Amino acid sequence: MAAAALRDPAQTVGVVPRMTSYLLSRVFL
Known part of the structure; x- marks a missing residue:
């Protein structure tokens, strides 16, 4: 995923x- 993010910065905007939200849900739920 990191390599893909570096290769396509525009995609990172949607991934972040x-x-x-996934990490927050793991922490709070």
């Missing part, structure tokens, strides 16, 4: 919020 998804990962953040």
Whole structure:
């Protein structure tokens, strides 16, 4: 995933919020 993010910065914009929401849900739920 990291390599793909470096290769395509535009895709990272969509991945970051998804990962953040996932991590937050893991922490709080």
